[in-house]
Amino acid sequence: QTDAVRGGPCLAANRATLAALVADPAIDVVVTSNRTAVEWVARPGVPTPEDGFAEVWQQLDAAGLPVVVLSDNPLMLPADATLDCVASARTDPSVCARPRDAALPVDHQIAPALATPGVTLVDTSGWFCTADTCPAVIGSLLVHRDEQHLTTAYARALSPQVWEAVSRALAR
Numbered sequence: 001q002t003d004a005v006r007g008g009p010c011l012a013a014n015r016a017t018l019a020a021l022v023a024d025p026a027i028d029v030v031v032t033s034n035r036t037a038v039e040w041v042a043r044p045g046v047p048t049p050e051d052g053f054a055e056v057w058q059q060l061d062a063a064g065l066p067v068v069v070l071s072d073n074p075l076m077l078p079a080d081a082t083l084d085c086v087a088s089a090r091t092d093p094s095v096c097a098r099p100r101d102a103a104l105p106v107d108h109q110i111a112p113a114l115a116t117p118g119v120t121l122v123d124t125s126g127w128f129c130t131a132d133t134c135p136a137v138i139g140s141l142l143v144h145r146d147e148q149h150l151t152t153a154y155a156r157a158l159s160p161q162v163w164e165a166v167s168r169a170l171a172r
Contacts, residue, residue: 018056022063029169030060031162033070035148037105054112061118066169069113070162071124074103074134076144082136083145096136100125103134120172122165127158 021027040049047055057067076082076098085096104125113121128134128143136143138154145151150158 014052014056018059021060021065027065029066029068029166031068031070031166034072034107034109036072036107036109037075037148040108049108050112053109054116057112057116057119061116065118066172067116067119068166068169069109069119069121070165071110071122072105072107073124073148073150074098074100074128075105075147076103076134076136078147080146082147083142086136086142093137094135097133098136100129100132100134103129120165120169124161127161 021030060067077085082096086093089095110121113119141154141157142151143154
């Protein structure tokens with residue numbers, strides 16, 4: 001389904017989620033991200049992704065909830081091609097890296113995150129990529145389990161970085 005087809009139900013779900021977040025006194029911070037490597041469908045009456053992000057984040061900020069936006073992770077080779085590459089290049093998985101420019105999607109969150117008060121943008125690209133490439137294996141950990149999803153092991157390894165970013169937002 002396209003965003004245009006899902007627009008009504010998605011917007012209703014977003015409103016319900018926002019209301020639940022604001023109403024829950026146990027919530028201290030909202031951490032969010034987004035899969036940005038999808039086509040966005042413009043439709044009259046439906047906010048652009050950038051406008052939608054900013055609108056919700058402003059409402060969260062007005063309710064006293066700081067927002068931490070994690071930039072999107074890189075995309076690796078389609079389907080299981082990255083896993084197949086690493087399996088066949090076990091002695092040198094560096095051949096399975098993608099060029100940074102090809103791996104990092106256009107991230108629709110960045111501009112509104114930088115422009116919206118109460119939002120902390122965390123550029124996660126350094127967690128995945130060097131200046132030139134995004135490796136398939138970092139240290140001894142396989143980074144992705146498919147084109148867009150991280151392995152559980154690598155996600156766990158990132159928990160100190162995520163906690164540091166959240167802690168900074170809470171200290172504001």
